[in-house]
Amino acid sequence: MRKEFVKAISICLALTMILVLAACGKSSTPTASTNPSSSTPQATEEATTATPIAQEPVTLKLYAQYSVDDEKGSLDYAIEALKKELPNVTLDIEPFVSSDVLKVRASTGDLPDIMAADPGLVSVFSKNNEILNLKDYADVKSAFLDKLAPGVIPNIEDKDGNLYALSTGGNLWHLWFYNKEIFAQNGVKVPTNNDELTAAVKAFTAKNIVPIAMYGQAAWSIGSYMDSFVLRTNPGGLIELATGKSKASDPQNKDAITRAAELIKLGAFQKGSTSTTYDQARELFHSGKAAMLIVGDWEIPDGVKALGDKLDFMPYYPTALAGKEEENKNQLVAFGGGGGYAVSAKTKNKDLAVKVAAMLAYYQGEGRYVRQGHTDVNINTDGLKTEKPLDPVTEKLIKLKRDYIYHAHTVFADPKFATPFGEQLQSLVAGEPLTDFFAKVDKLSPAQ
Amino acid sequence: MKHFRSNKKAIFLLTFPALFIFSVVVIYPLLQTFYRSFFEWNGLSQPRYIFLENYKSLLHDDIFYTSLYNGAIFALILTVFQLGIGSVLAFILLENKVFGKKILRTSYFIPVVLSVTVVCQLWLTMYNAQFGLINKIFELLHFTYRQDWLGDTNLSIIAITVVASWQFMGYQFAIIYAGMKTIPEHIYEAAKLDGASKVKTHLKITIPLMAETYRICLIFALIGGLTAYGYMNIMTGGGPGTSTYTLTYQMIRSAFVMNEIGYGSASAVVLILECFVVTLIINRFIARERITY
Structure with a gap:
């Protein structure tokens, strides 16, 4: 009787283990579908043919620095601006905790549509095709790249000229x-x-x-x-x-x-x-x-x-x-360059997510300068006026930084x-x- | 009672949830860690099977030896400090004449209920080389012995161990004290009638009868020391350099900083084996037979 009972328990435990192993194992399908040679050109093709972006209500998940007032101020500014141009888009903001959270989510195929990623993470994600190469998207050019200060673009691209993240801050x-x-x-x-x-x-x-x-x-x-x-x-x-x-x-x-x-x-x-x-x-x-x-x-x-x-x-x-x-x-x-808003390669709304990321990156820079008086932005601030007068130290930096060589x-x-x-x-x-x-x-x- | 024990279905129903959770939360990750240690993997890419290469690399890694050494130092100091002082305090409180027993008992235990972060912040302030309490006391006493407690590569691991030892000394004290209280009074009375001194009574009666309790305390202290991570993470970030790394720290560095999950898993497996061996040795040599009195 006792032996039978031990056997029954052993079989149950073994089955449990098999069930758990099977449930937690990573499917091989996503790996195959995120082949670099298939995803990037497709994105390029979509962008150059300027596919019209859907107007129905869409909710995108945004993993962004949104904890302290300084971070909230510029992101709220960007969201206000975004609402005017894309009223059908709702952002579900998840405040940034750590890059490790994104690594874990990437391994389970659960990356948010748009995420604030540091240079180290961008490097890892881009090598593993977890994020899109934004270089050839028309919306990225018009909503972000064309509005940057002169000389910034080479600093935000990787050494091969790819663009995986749109920097919200500048130098x-x-x-x-x-x-x-x-x-x-x-x-x-x-x-x-x-x-x-x-x-x-x-x-x-x-x-x-x-x-x-x-x-x-x-x-x-x-x-x-x-x-x-x-x-x-x-x-x-x-x-x-x-x-x-x-x-x-x-x-x-x-x-x-x-x-x-x-x-x-x-x-x-x-x-x-x-x-x-x-x-x-x-x-x-x-x-x-x-x-x-x-x-x-x-x-x-x-x-x-x-x-x-x-x-x-x-x-x-x-x-x-x-x-x-x-x-x-x-x-x-x-600092600056290499990190910023990246777009998940698995997002259902690639074009829209890319456009939103580009707009957020630009408007957040604008918000940092206009509303908060920060000069650490890489957008072209000519013609923009700050809401509050700048302090003398910032004024001094603005004058000097024109000659600074970014390193x-x-x-x-x-x-x-x-x-x-x-x-x-x-x-x-x-x-x-x-x-x-x-x-x-x-x-x-x-x-x- | 007999009827219940013969009801196998009831036993199965009552034990299965715990066994299931234990399997999912402990056994499965352990097996995964062991399995992953044979791969080169950054957590996202396709893992590459390299069999024992990660273990071979560990043997040529200076940080591995620093971590092993620090783990040993940490565990040793922790054990001596916690069990030594915990025992002495318990012996003192065992005396009837001691005034304010309850207050003392509670105060010894207070650091245990504080979070590691709070304790570390407290000691960081005290250890501050420039404005910290410890160096200021030395200064007031005109001692020249003032140290950069956490900035010295040789001293920092000891400084951190003192913090951990201090915090959980009260825990060990509580176990030891509770164990001592279970020793029947008549044994002490007999020793007293035979003319045994207090010290001799504790050496010949209390400590031998407490062997099983000490075994548990020893396992807690040694495993706690070998797996230390939080204190160094908060107080020194593993530094200066790698001087306060432990195997747990090395594992986290490899897996989550360097994105070398396979290598980190190999460190974790060594750590698990280390803890396993230590536990086996303690169980093999200390209080093998059940003590009854």
């Missing part, structure tokens, strides 16, 4: 912000070259003031600092290490990296910087405990709010050798290089010898 310039009052009170000159920067770091550390508030738990922040040095001697910047164009130990990079590391040793960052988060570093700067903060220009509204007219930024990176301040001075690290911080786009490189940067800050850093980073660079 987010990575700037060296500083507290004017701290410099003035301590009699420290705002640096314009490496010698003056070294002197400033020494002066501040002597007075127990943090020279640069660094949020090193996010390794890309240390990378931005490092890139500020490298760009002054090698206009190619750190991205060359990821592409294999140059190595860390090559002369054009080595000197700059060495100088950056020497400053870290002198105490340029606060102690424990590798475990400091973004918010903590900003708090150091906003509370007047740190003299400088290296961050994107999205910092301006909060910085002005916290520091008022004490906030300013250095027009160029103060990392050039003395006497060579003019060399590569307009080279700036920037995408995409060294942190590909996780295969970015992850171990970020770990090496943290180790360097924690005291790893520079020789080890060069040896290990050189190993990471792909051979050309």
